[in-house]
Amino acid sequence: MRIKGSSQSNQKRKKLFKLTKGYWGQRKNVYRRAREAYLAALSRSYNDRKRKKRDFRRLWITRISAAVRAEGMSYSVFMNGLKKAGITLNRKMLSEMAIHDAEGFRALVAKVKAVL
Numbered sequence: 001m002r003i004k005g006s007s008q009s010n011q012k013r014k015k016l017f018k019l020t021k022g023y024w025g026q027r028k029n030v031y032r033r034a035r036e037a038y039l040a041a042l043s044r045s046y047n048d049r050k051r052k053k054r055d056f057r058r059l060w061i062t063r064i065s066a067a068v069r070a071e072g073m074s075y076s077v078f079m080n081g082l083k084k085a086g087i088t089l090n091r092k093m094l095s096e097m098a099i100h101d102a103e104g105f106r107a108l109v110a111k112v113k114a115v116l
Contacts, residue, residue, distance in 0.1 A: 060095040067098035071109040081112030 013031055020027060020034040027037035065075035073081075082089070087108070089097075097105045 057091060060091040063095040063098055064091060067102075067105055068109065071106065073109065073113070077116070078109070078112055081116045082108075085111055085115040087111070 016031065016034050016038060017029060020038050022028065023034070023037050026033040028034060061075065064078070068075055068078040089108075094105075094108075097108070
């Protein structure tokens with residue numbers, strides 16, 4: 001008597017189709033297309049976890065730059081002044097300050113101007 005692998009194969013297919021639910025066209029219900037789409041999605045999600053960090057840093061820098069330009073200074077001069085003043089705040093916190101605590105941010109810019 002030979003051993004058949006249908007139950008294992010069915011489980012494998014079912015698992016993949018569950019993962020690709022919501023994909024468009026054959027990518028959700030044809031095994032070969034679903035597998036290709038799933039592997040591509042895995043690779044993109046890995047890359048995008050790295051890209052997310054870059055994107056957020058870019059956003060923070062843009063926000064800081066806009067806030068500092070309103071005070072009559074460029075981003076690079078501001079960051080250099082922070083370093084010289086010995087103020088160690090990361091870009092995320094500076095960005096949050098610029099948005100939510102405008103007065104505090106202005107005081108920070110004033111300190112930096114005094115150092116320069």
